[in-house]
Amino acid sequence: MSETDRPLSGDQGLPTATRPVARATMKDVAALSGVSLKTVSRVVNREPGVSAGVRERVERAVTRLDYSHNVHASNLRRSGGRTGTIGALLQDISNSFSASLLRSLEDVARAEDTAVLAASLDEEPDREIALVRGLVARRVDGLVLMPATSRQEYLAAELRAGLPTVFVDRLPHGVDADSVTVDNVLGARHAVEHLVRQGHRRIAVLSDLSTIQTATERLRGYREVLQVAGIPADSTLEVAGLRNPEAAGEAVRRLCRSASPPTAIFAGRNDLAIGAVRTLRALGLAHRVAVVGFDDFPLADLLDPALTVMRQNVAQIGSEVGRLLFSRIAGDTSPPRRVIIEPTLVARGSGEIRPT
Amino acid sequence: MSETDRPLSGDQGLPTATRPVARATMKDVAALSGVSLKTVSRVVNREPGVSAGVRERVERAVTRLDYSHNVHASNLRRSGGRTGTIGALLQDISNSFSASLLRSLEDVARAEDTAVLAASLDEEPDREIALVRGLVARRVDGLVLMPATSRQEYLAAELRAGLPTVFVDRLPHGVDADSVTVDNVLGARHAVEHLVRQGHRRIAVLSDLSTIQTATERLRGYREVLQVAGIPADSTLEVAGLRNPEAAGEAVRRLCRSASPPTAIFAGRNDLAIGAVRTLRALGLAHRVAVVGFDDFPLADLLDPALTVMRQNVAQIGSEVGRLLFSRIAGDTSPPRRVIIEPTLVARGSGEIRPT
């Protein structure tokens, strides 16, 4: 933009908004305060061994020139230098689950003086690979990954090279790395058992793409409970490939209008539960068909009936992820750890509706 | 961590997880493929003027060494080089408003091959200043700011130096910069007029800290309507300084138990509306006291009664912010623009309750 900028020290004109002014470097600060580059470096980095007088002179020059430290140049020369940046690749930052996770991770990162690069994958494997490449090119100190790919061999070299990486919500496949996940099979079992205990035998399940780990695990939990309970499997009650609330709502509409509708619904993710509730409400069935969701979300308690869910403690997951990541960044090279968090049933009403 | 790493070309041992291996540089790639540094640079940057044979040799070496381009070193020497990173400082990334905003900004950024550093300010001015400093030190290409400070003079030098900056949700004070905001006074007026039109004369308002621009603007809109309608101001109906849903709920509890309770409530932000609704529900007043909120949020339509709100089109705000920011990054130096978006009333039920 401003290839023709004269060197800063020669620029005497008033700075204008239209012609950006060159950014001051340490060299400029050194010149203005009449000391060497190295001394400025010492002051800027708060290193000892600078007399109070010199320090003050330098600091005045820093202020006068609006000097801003260039961390990239700094880190380039620094030995084991960190960039003070981590990357977080989640599924959809606007979803309350990813957003809350990001927030608690951010809190841990801030305590470590580290910034967070955040991005959404939307279940697109190619995007994941491209974004990881970008983060590595930016030399992030660590990586938090809720993978969209089914296997992560593409990460092998980076992991071997020691890039601190923590998988969250989904386990790594094809590589070994730290992870913080929820026991989805167990959670789904609890949810469906709860429905069976209320007397339900026609229980539908709403599930996302079968390529998504958590989705298939929850589906498995559902099937296991039916089998144990001696309820014959009915494939018409299993709806998979649901990508959003609208699709879930449509599925529920179809199910409820069929010859033998379900008396209960297990929704495999919070947005699918919301879609289901919306349709049940529209059909006037909100108080007749039981619903249990996976993932808690704000306002679930304010619905009518209030929504029964399997709650994952998102704040706990996020801080656990952060703790693990920064212990790796600090140099912990012990074998990969798999933290598994148990979801808990929160009974609020919708899951306690009995079959008619 | 691994100060003692031998140079990569001499490292013949199998890489182990416990002893991280040095990262390959262009020099290593040049050595392995038998060409000069500059030629590798050409290949990596997809510059023309390299024969197919050489290009392929270099690419093989890149793969074999797991070479990853160091964008920081690259940008250091590059002339008007961008870092391909922007910063977004919002109030609370886990709040649906900030989260959705971040998401739509992210989508614009991705189209521009740019990563987003995101952080929450939680209305803490000091944190804002520290984070901006950090972002500038990282040489972000641009900045999106939902300020926590009341004045932003501290940004003057950066703005003068040409740092592309877009304020969102709140206007800049003490400096001039692009902004995308909602007309809060107008929005609040619409909301309260709606309640007056239903026949309400005892309308309470729930507001955040008076240091927050948007909060005071919405409060002003509320007062203006009462005055025009000839409804005497009653300071007991104005509750400010509410920082979260719990505080809002408490305030509503107090209001409703007073000698002359309100028949309607205007909540100045989505979380305050939620707190209000929760309390009204608990008091059995959800269908007796009218509520209009500011900011729409997921599930507002599923409450009972469904919540009437002033909706800000968050996706529009986010993409507008992104568009503005990247036009500045591309070199647009026209005078600062102030984009003002009008919120719209979404009547769903809670705001149409009439006084008893």
Place this chain on the structure above:
DNA sequence: TTGAAAGCGCTACCAC
């Protein structure tokens, strides 16, 4: 089409 040398802004190392 290819390469050698200088330099981006900064820190490490060692001298004074």
Place this chain on the structure above:
DNA sequence: GTGGTAGCGCTTTCAA
């Protein structure tokens, strides 16, 4: 305490 010099990994400039 302070400063010079080399060099981080890369791009630029210019010569071959």
